[in-house]
Amino acid sequence: MTSFDFSHYYTYQELVDYLHHIEKTYPQLVELKVIGQSYAQRDIWLAILTNKNIRNYLEKPAYWIDANTHAGEITGSAVASYIIHHVVTGYPQDTQLTRLLDDYTLYVLPRLAVDGAEKYLTSPHRLRSSIRPYPYQQEQDGLHRQDINGDGLILDMRIKDDCGAWKISEQDSRLMVRREPEEFGGDYYTLLPEGEIYNYDGYSVKLAPPVEGMDFNRNYPHLWAPEGTQKGAGDFPFSEPETRAEAEFWQKHRNINGFISYHTYSAVILRPYSTHPDEDFPVKDLEIYKLLGEKGKYFTGYECVSVYHDFRYHPKDVTYGVMDDYGYDHFGWFGFTIELWDAATEAGIQKDNYVEWNRWHPPEDELKLLQWNDQKLEGKGFIDWQPFDHPQLGKVEIGGWDYKKVWQNAPIEYLPDLCKKQCDFAISLALMCSRLAISRTDVIHVEGDIYHLVLEVENQGFLPTYTSEKALERKSVRPIEVTLSLPDEVSLISGKLEQEIDHLEGRSNKAFSWLAKGNDYRRHLEWVVKSSISTEVEVTVCSERGGTVKGCFSLKQ
Structure with a gap:
């Protein structure tokens, strides 16, 4: 498989077949896992995704990517699937991708809303x-979206x-423009979704809430x-099998450092919070978020904005129960919701406000x-009246x-x-994870059968082994654990066989100094x-998010 198929968006079976083909073609780099079942x-x-020949995937720092949380946002599924292809086909020729798969793990969930996306696509x-069906089990009275003229579109x-609020534009008969407040004496129109009215009384037309x-x-x-x-909140948090499957995976896989969740549309990178102003952030975390956002703009051209300040659906409303707020506030992960694609941007329109423009x-x-x-899509995007x-x-x-x-x-x-x-940005973020390494193992022969062992461990990653100030506040990451394993012939004189040490900083705390x-x-x-024979002593250093590394001391008589 030398190229990625951009010709269409994958149905569920096509996506599954694609994933199995990738796993079969690159078995040393790809392992598929079913994390749950849908409704x-x-x-x-x-x-x-990781090089299985170099440590287990749980022993490496990891980065989470998901897509298609919303059924119709299938562009995200294509991006996630492309990332899988790009990463494994670039190994080992590309040095950056080789480093990624040798030293890190990528968890990629291409489609969460597997049921909804299938209905959307077919x-x-x-x-x-x-x-x-939610929140009602039965369809409610009113206008429901349906393809009533049988052209395959709604x-x-x-x-x-x-009394209509719209009129046909004099500049283009396809375009509907707003009627002026004081305007009378013309042909005016009401705009409604294409559909059928359930229990129509011949007079009243109201929009029915969606069945799903x-x-x-x-x-x-x-x-x-x-x-x-x-x-859309559901009956209670994680009430749905799809979101619960994610939660259970996250809880068991403690090596995740950060995340991207792909959505559409608006061509913007969103960061937490949806419910809080930036003043509620730990100052250091907000600085890092802004730095990572600038990196996103460099790779994608998308601005990075706060949902609370710049992407609210209504000035007096906030959005509750979203994934990126949970990922940051609960786990302390730095992560983003990326709203892919924007037709208006492609048409050369400059938006002063992402949400207000849609209104x-x-x-x-x-x-x-x-x-x-007409020029770029050959007219196929707009269906004449x-x-x-x-x-x-x-x-x-x-x-x-x-x-x-x-x-x-x-x-x-x-x-x-x-x-x-988007792939370039995702790889850049994954390579910023904390990464534990052993830099030195020194054996100093004191006298006779007495040896002084010195281990030096370091974090070679950009982020600290605790990820963020929020993670420290939530105590969501365990301290680094160090275990010295002694053969029967070796005895400990001083030091601890098992101990915890404080987290290690990365380079992120030096980004602004x-x-x-x-x-x-x-x-x-x-x-x-103390050892009377020539032997080896192994030490294991485990950081939940920085990985697990092992070193060896050679004792020679």
């Missing part, structure tokens, strides 16, 4: 995460209405709030989008943007460049032993 009993597959329907309906209203990215424990406060923007921006569609006799509403016109293929996800011709840039504060990234330990 519909589909396996949730995780790829573990039908006209759009849904948030799960196919589980678009928009425009209906002539004297579950949102996995509101189901995590950090400041979780119930449905009345946070739509309101000038008609000139829409004209730019239509021009981009076509008359249709609606069984309940009478004469309507159906048309509009193909939201799934243009807005929510990148058109496939844009995938190669997008995947490459010229001079180091000593070698806080390195520590030495000492023992005195």
Whole structure:
């Protein structure tokens, strides 16, 4: 498999077949694991990437990547799948990728919403995460999105209405523009989603809540709030088998240092918190977050912003129960939600505010989008308005943007460049993990059968072995453990066979100063032993997030 297939987005079976092909082709670098089953009993597959010939994957610092938390955000699944391919096919030719697989572990979950994504990919329907009916078991009265004209798409309906808020643009008949507040005397329209009205009384039209209203990215424990406060939250934190499978994996795999979660859309890198201002961060953590965000802008071109300050859906609302807040606040991981792709950005539109633009923007921006569609997508992104006799509403016109293929996800011709840039950033972040190493093992013959042993251990990574100030606050990382294993013929005179030592700094605490504060990234330990024979003594140093390393002292008579 010498190239990645950018021709389409993978269905569930295609994705599973792809993962198994990668594992079969690169067995020394890839191990697949099922971390749980979905609501519909589909396996949730995780790829573990590391060089198996060099230590077990649990004994190396690890980085977590997931995607497709939301059913329709399949661009993320493509990026995650591409990362798997790029990393293993670049080994051992690429020195950076060789270092990554030899010294680190990547956990890549290409698709969390396996049920929802399958429905999204194989039908006209759009849904948030799960196919589980939520919060109601039965469909509610009102307008439900459906493909009523049978063209395989669910678009928009425009209906002539004297009270309508929209009119056809004089510059392009495809474009609907807002009616002026004081305007009368023209042809006006109401815009509705294409669909059917359940229990229509012939008069009232209201939008029904979606049948599948579950949102996995509101189901995590950090400041979780119930449905009345946070739509899509689920019955309780980790109530869904998909998010619970993640949680159980994270709890058992303690070597994770950080994460990326791929979503769409807006072409922006989001960082915590969703619920707190930056003033609530430990100062050092906020500095590192900003530094990592700048690295993201360098690789991807995306700005890195705080969700609370720059990506709120409403100025007075916050979003509860999201994954990146949980990852940082509970584990102390530095991580990002990356909103991939943005049609408006590709059309050359400059957004002053990511969320506000979606609520309101000038008609000139829409004209730019239509021009981009015509020139770059050969017109396929916008479906011209076509008359249709609606069984309940009478004469309507159906048309509009193909939201799934243009807005929510990148058109496939844009995938190669997008995947490459995101992959470079992900690799950069993974290589910033803490990384334990033994720098020296000295044996000093004192006299006779007495030996003085000195071990020097260091953190060669950018991040400290505790990851963040928040991790220290939460006590989410154990101290470094050192174990000296003595053969029967060797006895300990001084020192401890088992001991804990404080965490080691990395280079992150030197990112904002010229001079180091000593070698806080390195520590030495000492023992005195007695041995009457020539033998070897092994020492094991274990850092939950920095990895496990072993050294050997040779005692010679």
